[in-house]
Amino acid sequence: MLKVLILEDEQNSREGLAKIIKEVDSKIEISMAASYEEAKQLLVSEGEFHLFFLDVNLDPSDKEEAMGIRFAQKIRAEHRYEFTPIVFITSIVNKELDAYRQIQCYRYIIKPFQVKEVEAILDKVLKHHFVEKNEERKSIFLKIEGVNYRIYLDEIKCVKAINRGIQIFLTKEQVTVKYVTIKQLLPKLPQDTFFQCHRMYVVNKNYIDYTDYVNRLIALKDCEEMAEIGTTYKNRIKEWLDD
Numbered sequence: 001m002l003k004v005l006i007l008e009d010e011q012n013s014r015e016g017l018a019k020i021i022k023e024v025d026s027k028i029e030i031s032m033a034a035s036y037e038e039a040k041q042l043l044v045s046e047g048e049f050h051l052f053f054l055d056v057n058l059d060p061s062d063k064e065e066a067m068g069i070r071f072a073q074k075i076r077a078e079h080r081y082e083f084t085p086i087v088f089i090t091s092i093v094n095k096e097l098d099a100y101r102q103i104q105c106y107r108y109i110i111k112p113f114q115v116k117e118v119e120a121i122l123d124k125v126l127k128h129h130f131v132e133k134n135e136e137r138k139s140i141f142l143k144i145e146g147v148n149y150r151i152y153l154d155e156i157k158c159v160k161a162i163n164r165g166i167q168i169f170l171t172k173e174q175v176t177v178k179y180v181t182i183k184q185l186l187p188k189l190p191q192d193t194f195f196q197c198h199r200m201y202v203v204n205k206n207y208i209d210y211t212d213y214v215n216r217l218i219a220l221k222d223c224e225e226m227a228e229i230g231t232t233y234k235n236r237i238k239e240w241l242d243d
């Protein structure tokens with residue numbers, strides 16, 4: 001079962017967040033800490049956590065002392081928590097920007113909590129947690145705006161080269177990754193599923209709707225983007241798809 005650690009010094013906020021989590025799934029195990037020291041003890045005594053909610057500033061009287069970020073740094077220093085989702089809790093708007101840069105946190109939420117926002121976070125983390133445990137879906141990590149972003153390979157429809165980066169068309173969204181090229185990405189993709197059809201396009205054969213060799217285009221299922229077929233790739237693509 002999913003295990004969550006909440007580090008929040010305000011009792012009402014701490015218990016309110018725990019209540020929201022329990023309403024989403026009563027089986028989620030929640031450990032709560034009111035201070036940095038308490039959180040450190042839980043990290044040792046309570047086994048492995050799968051999600052962290054950390055208050056950025058644990059001492060409201062000292063706006064410069066961001067103990068939540070310090071604890072997040074401690075978490076990230078452990079190999080098992082290198083990619084574990086960290087959600088920062090903040091009431092200071094400028095703090096979350098520093099948190100994103102320093103810790104590569106998953107999300108941040110601003111007090112007072114919005115129930116739907118917390119529910120959406122839990123829903124996504126729960127899905128990923130059980131998929132990883134039960135199906136071991138293949139994924140890659142790419143850095144997007146300083147944050148390590150997990151992308152599941154079976155959700156990639158196609159990849160397009162853009163100026164100083166790539167655009168990835170997924171089943172539910174599009175993401176832009178700067179300073180990564182098609183050439184750098186290709187070795188990370190399974191060669192039996194993905195192929196380059198143009199110097200600017202890579203497609204997932206599982207999402208191909210139809211191939212138009214006359215106009216040199218590949219239409220993808222439920223995707224507005226049509227991948228182009230390069231002249232030098234045309235014959236190779238026919239052979240690849242026939243296989």
